[in-house]
Amino acid sequence: MITTGTAENWMENFKELILQNKDELTTLDQAIGDGDHGINMARGVQEMHAMLQEKTFETPGALLKAAAMVFISKIGGASGPLYGSALMKIAAEAGDKAELTDQDLLACLEAGKKAVQQRGRAETGEKTMYDVWDPIINTFRGEETIDWKAFKKAAEQAVDSTVDMHAKKGRAAYLGARSIGHTDPGAFSSRLFFEALADAAQEEN
Amino acid sequence: MDKVSLVLVSHSREIADGLKKLLGEMQPEVAIAAAGGEEDGGIGTNAEVIARAVEEVYTEKGTVILFDLGSALLNAELALELDGKKQNVRIADAPMIEGGLAAVIEAGFGSSVEKTAEAAEKAYEMKKIDRS
Numbered sequence: 001m002i003t004t005g006t007a008e009n010w011m012e013n014f015k016e017l018i019l020q021n022k023d024e025l026t027t028l029d030q031a032i033g034d035g036d037h038g039i040n041m042a043r044g045v046q047e048m049h050a051m052l053q054e055k056t057f058e059t060p061g062a063l064l065k066a067a068a069m070v071f072i073s074k075i076g077g078a079s080g081p082l083y084g085s086a087l088m089k090i091a092a093e094a095g096d097k098a099e100l101t102d103q104d105l106l107a108c109l110e111a112g113k114k115a116v117q118q119r120g121r122a123e124t125g126e127k128t129m130y131d132v133w134d135p136i137i138n139t140f141r142g143e144e145t146i147d148w149k150a151f152k153k154a155a156e157q158a159v160d161s162t163v164d165m166h167a168k169k170g171r172a173a174y175l176g177a178r179s180i181g182h183t184d185p186g187a188f189s190s191r192l193f194f195e196a197l198a199d200a201a202q203e204e205n
Numbered sequence: 206m207d208k209v210s211l212v213l214v215s216h217s218r219e220i221a222d223g224l225k226k227l228l229g230e231m232q233p234e235v236a237i238a239a240a241g242g243e244e245d246g247g248i249g250t251n252a253e254v255i256a257r258a259v260e261e262v263y264t265e266k267g268t269v270i271l272f273d274l275g276s277a278l279l280n281a282e283l284a285l286e287l288d289g290k291k292q293n294v295r296i297a298d299a300p301m302i303e304g305g306l307a308a309v310i311e312a313g314f315g316s317s318v319e320k321t322a323e324a325a326e327k328a329y330e331m332k333k334i335d336r337s
Binding site: 036040072073074076077078080081082084085119120169170171 | 243244249250251252253275276279280282283287
């Protein structure tokens with residue numbers, strides 16, 4: 001069950017995980033990207049944290065929509081519009097429900113996944129954050145309740161699967177085959193996004 | 206305003222501003238807005254910066270957006286979705302400088318937004334050096 005409080009914890013956990021892994025994200029992005037993923041994401045989650053401190057929300061949807069706007073305006077680059085669009089669609093799917101069941105949540109994540117795919121014109125196996133979003137949502141689609149331990153495990157495995165992929169999007173695509181052997185930074189931050197959700201949902205139960 | 210306007214989206218504020226100046230010299234009668242860099246002027250693109258630039262020059266006649274690389278397209282599309290009201294905008298798949306030049310000249314003739322975007326996109330076919 002996801003309440004407004006759970007959604008807030010999800011976003012706050014995400015902030016913590018991003019800040020803890022900021023250097024790791026930078027290192028990964030320096031290898032195949034432009035090296036700013038850690039800095040951009042850290043700036044975005046800190047701004048989001050400040051916004052959450054200031055405002056109160058009635059529903060998970062309203063909170064996540066506000067978080068989306070912070071990501072869009074403060075992160076920029078490719079991550080800003082990708083996370084922003086995903087959160088926007090998640091929020092739209094959540095609507096004005098006060099609480100989301102696990103099934104509702106899966107429908108929200110499905111909408112978020114589609115947003116990542118459409119915005120990034122991403123396909124499976126192109127070494128992007130979509131390679132975390134897609135397998136996770138495919139694994140849990142149709143489940144009545146989510147086994148959060150398995151959920152975290154699936155996110156971890158999905159990130160590891162990006163190592164052997166040949167990048168087809170973003171700056172990494174210019175590296176061609178030289179991108180093989182590196183973890184995709186957007187996939188790594190997406191894992192943190194889902195880990196933050198799992199931790200928040202587990203606290204709730 | 207009886208002419209299509211242009212919005213230039215670049216990862217670099219200086220590139221967008223510089224191209225605006227260049228195109229303004231070529232055809233001063235076309236309204237051009239630059240949307241370069243992040244909110245703080247750093248390298249990158251930002252949907253809100255782009256949305257403001259579109260707001261600045263949008264007319265009923267329409268607006269053509271030219272962009273440089275990857276995420277500029279993501280943010281330009283998002284900027285248009287955030288607004289939702291500005292129907293008459295085309296994002297041109299074109300080399301930014303050459304396409305911008307073709308677009309500003311076409312727009313100067315009072316052409317439609319479709320024709321202006323098309324002129325920009327045709328710039329891909331233009332050879333700069335004839336090696337035949």
